[in-house]
Amino acid sequence: MSSVDVAMPGGSTSPVLLFPGGDRPLVMLWPGLGMGARYYRPIAEALAASGFPVAVGELRGQGASTAVAGKDQQWGYHDLASQDYPRSIRGARRALGLPEDHPTVLLTHSMGGQVGALFLARPEARELNVRGMMGVGSGSPYFRTFPNPERSRLHLGGYVMQGVSRVLGYWPDGRLDVTNYGRQSDVHLGEWARFGRSNRLSDLRGADMDYMAAMQDVRCPVLLTRFSDDTYCTVDSCRALAELVPAEVEEFPGTLGHNSWARHPDVVVDRFEAFVASL
Template sequence: MTRIEDPQRVELHHSDGSTSPLLIVEADRRDERRPAILVLPGIAVGARYYLPLARALAAEGLDVAITELRGQGESTYRIGRRSGPAGYHESAAEDVPLALDAMEQRFGRRPVVLLGHSMGAQIGVYHLARHDPRVAGLVAVAAQSPFHRGFPGSLGVKLRAASVVLPLLGWVSGHVPGQVFGARSKIPADRIRDWSRLAATGIMQPARADVDYPAGLARVTVPALAVVIADDPLAPASAARNLLAMLPAARTTLEVEPEALGHNTWARRPAEVVARVLAWIGRELVDVTPGGDDDEEADAGRIRT
């Protein structure tokens, strides 16, 4: 039975025959000056988890869609040794464009901001390298490059070790248990191999790539925002800076949210992040300059990189 609070749903059909839902939450009262938002989930996190975030953005006049990554949530992709490829390249080159196509059919031709959480932001950066004219910017929340040198102390050492061990585990079983990343579901081996390459080298060039991703990233000029959540060891500011550094020609901003909202749970309590996203869109994409005596306070925690 459909609940009144359920989002609208569009089935996306992938080249391997699997499907995944695109969840759509339309603005209560659309602000035509603002772009639409496409949410890209974190590793092993289902799309429905982000509904509170989508509804909070929609209440502020933004149309929002949340895509489901292959092998996560309600995706019908079956993870295993005989599965079709489902790495970062497939997400950036096939799945994100499918979601953008569906959004264009629903909302018309309008700019879209990719809002990626953790690994979803990495996929968003990969897509920027493809220079899709529909994408106007990127917001990365609780996100990072997993490059091990961006993490302090023992965690960096563990990431370097994981970049060696996890691909071997994926090769043997066809997947990596989600428990490795604090989740319950399985993670496709291809996705882990691409993650491991990033963790070991910091270079974004995934398997099966049809373009030179680093060269494409060097030419990206759309703006990007990284929001670091306080006390989040999985996405410290140093690792977020490494993600933004992949966009050397873009206007990038790093902001630190001082409340410890949690690496995942910020999406269930999104007010602080939504306020930052709206302010950034106003500055970078709508050309709205905040006024009044609160400007100095609003700048606190913001670092232009």
């Protein structure tokens, strides 16, 4: 494993972890909210052993990213989809010695898949020869797709988190971080809260396109999966995201929940192999 630092707007850098493989499509893996890239090392190593070159990005402000959310440093869904995702793919390809048009498949977790759905709708995804996306635990935070008490927690908690981050200019880390998401941008968190209330990714700060319309036009294959005991991503939440970007929804039996599959990767690696073979 090695890494390459990718420059981001505002002077920050996001390291991308690199796992050289064979000549198969590049796997660009994106974490969930509050998750650092290093957590995904076991699944990245397993995929590399299967012949895939693998890169693991950081969501801005998380893990080893040098961005620090504050009143003067903000980002949202559009910034991640239009800047972080394409820059990281380009940086990974250069560092791995891959051609500029090397086929790429996204493997995403939770928030990484929400941003991934927006990225697939952008022209950069086509320019970068992105062939498809498989999400694990990647669904919509729409509160109506969850049973209680999670439904109430998402609905009411979204208002509280949005209010706190608006006052401070960011969602705090440390003792006040009851979510364990770490420090987060007020803009991103506010957009996530609105998404959770409406199941719409509209009115995104700085958006240069109609994402809701463009997502409906995505034609590359998208597979949204979840484990049967994942309380943070229900089947209905996957279906809600599939209403925005055309996707198949699939459930894995087992007890790997929302996060543990990344450390025990056999089930996901096998399904990913089959997904790539179908592209």
